[in-house]
Amino acid sequence: MTVVDSDAQPVTTTVASVDLSAQKPKFAPIKVSEASSKGKTAKESRMIPIPPHRLTPLKNEWMNIYTPLVEHMKLQIRMVLRTRSVELRNGPETTHETSLQKGADFVRAFAMGFAIEDAIALLRMDDLYLETFEVKDVKTLHGDNLSRAIGRIAGKDGKTKFAIENTSRTRIVVADSKIHILGTFQNIRMARRAISHLIMGSSPGKVYARLRNVSARLQERY
Structure with missing residues (x-):
């Protein structure tokens, strides 16, 4: 291709060919343990306040809340009665970086008044x-x-x-x-x-x- 500059002198440039058939690279999802440069788990936590009228249902349904979060999502959870809240954090066994946010949404939905059977869908589905x-x-x-x-x-x-x-x-x-x-x-x-x-x-x-x-x-x- 020939380009004419301001001094009317011909300048010849070469355009490199682009391979349009190349596919986009695919990367595997990053694990929580790989989020840190040293390979250690990045500690993150969430605190979900519980309204006073939901404290008694929380105590009654505690094992139904505790089991899926600890056994399936591999999170660490505790109930803090002094601050009327539930604290969540990821641990060494947490494999997905979205597990903590899903767990927080699950507890928050229960605190709002949703039944356990409805709130647990937040752990199983990504589009809720x-x-x-x-x-x-x-x-x-x-x-x-x-x-x-x-x-x-x-x-x-x-x-x-x-x-x-x-x-x-x-x-x-x-x-x-x-x-x-x-x-x-x-x-x-x-x-x-x-x-x-x-x-x-x-x-x-x-x-x-x-x-x-x-x-x-x-x-x-x-």
């Missing part, structure tokens, strides 16, 4: 998330108006909440004016939109119809 928002994030309500909005979310005997959970394939916990949702990103968005419509004053029948339509479209797409 937790989302929390308040009623005032959607609409500012006070007094009886706030109570009625929470009642619309729950429904009679919890039927509205169960219907949203079954249609969106999520799990929902209503704790006073806070709403916690456990599920995949797409399903959380679907459930939050339905709850927001209820807070704004939509009737449960209209919300059910919207949920069924969205769920049907998602099933056709995937």
Whole structure:
């Protein structure tokens, strides 16, 4: 290829050929023991505060929480009653660097009010998330108006909440004016939109119809 500079003198340059058939390199996942340059395990820890009303359920379900975290995730865990918290940290046997974060999410989900059977899915699946928002994030309500909005979310005997959970394939916990949702990103968005419509004053029948339509479209797409 010939390039002409400002002095109008021809300059000849050579363009190196690029091998487009070369594949991208593939690297094996790094282990926790390899995170440090000396080959030692990088010590990390998490502290999850436990609300007062969840301390008794935590004590009753302690072995169901302890067993999967220690035996399967290879984490170290302890309950600190003085600070009302649960502390987690990785140990020499921890093989995956995501184990600590998954364990913290599992304990945090239980502290929010989710059942053990639902929260343990955070340890088994990679595409599950937790989302929390308040009623005032959607609409500012006070007094009886706030109570009625929470009642619309729950429904009679919890039927509205169960219907949203079954249609969106999520799990929902209503704790006073806070709403916690456990599920995949797409399903959380679907459930939050339905709850927001209820807070704004939509009737449960209209919300059910919207949920069924969205769920049907998602099933056709995937």
